[in-house]
Amino acid sequence: MELKINFSGRAINYTDEEIETVVKVMREAPTLTQGERQAEFERKFADFQDVAPGSCFAVNNGTSALEMAASLLRLKPGDEVILPSHTFTASAYPFIKAGATPVWADIDPETRVVSPETIERVMTPRTKAVVPVHLYGYVADMPEIAELCRERGVACVEDAAQAIGSKVDGRRAGSFGDMAIFSFHSHKNLTTLGEGGMLYLRNPELAPLAPLLRHNGHCPYPETRPNYWTPAMGNVDLPVLDGEPIMPGNYSIGEIECALGAKLLDRIEDINAEKRQRAMKFIDGLEDFPELEFHRVPTDRHNYHLLAARMKDGPEKRDLFMAKMYVEKGIKCVVQYLPLNRYDFYRKLGFGEANCPNADAFFDSMVSFPFQHTLKEYELEYMLDSARDVLRSLR
């Protein structure tokens, strides 16, 4: 069987100008890490997000940004962090590594992300933080969720890994929380050569800690030393928050990735708009098949990083649909985001309990279509015709 459309690990192609940007750094940059390109990417990103200058920190991937965010929460045993059960594993385990107990929140069946209600339902006096995840590229109800967190005095850490550029109430995903993270992984709408990420910290008092946490506690000695070479090239200092030390790591990103990330910010709105317009075309092309239920959002609240649907007739029909799409049409759809409480990983840690019926029901009947930006128009047409054929054959 010949595979005609793969669920590709790569999301976008680069323009000649973007490739030249990379080559220029390769040829000319005086350093390949922690240099001017990183500073420029952070400045441009803060501007894109419309958040304070100096509040964004480029890192090597979204998971690193989550690890840094989790360490800045200074979690103690018994502290609870509310997370959607329906998300990628990296949304959750950095908080467990930092000492928290995860508490799984359900998703809203229509939007497939957490809502103020599903979060509030699982809040307890031990809740220390809430992590809304803008899964598939759709921003959760952040105005309400941020307000709820403020009222309850708990931190809000947005996982905007998949939602670069998406907006609610005119504000971007990842600009509402106390902290936010982004991913520029190979599969995302903005991808910095395979790996990349960003951490946003609203509180300016935390900002000086981020470079130390990111790079082994490294910091410069003052330039005014009489001998620049003594006692050594650079200093290391212990990041300390409210009197307590926080261990650093090396979460640094290279200059090439940063230069490319800054350049791609000029095009990300176009990429998102193209994906959204294609999603509408695909969804509308299947409107005679209501058994396949999409989340149709024609506005910039959704960047359609992924195109997911639910087979209303249940898991068996979903499996038949996927098998026929694969075997007869050569199209590889996938199933994503097994609720985390159902993974062996979390069960073995004792976090296998959840009351998330919407997440379970959605996951058990979901299908995610290949939807990388690199898809050609004729491939999209073929996938639409194929989905129609297969759905017809299953009636």
Ligand SMILES: Cc1ncc(COP(=O)(O)O)c(C=O)c1O
């Ligand atoms: C929702 C979500 N959170 C976190 C991450 C982690 O990002 P990264 O792969 O850049 O470490 C990803 C994805 O890859 C993700 O999809």
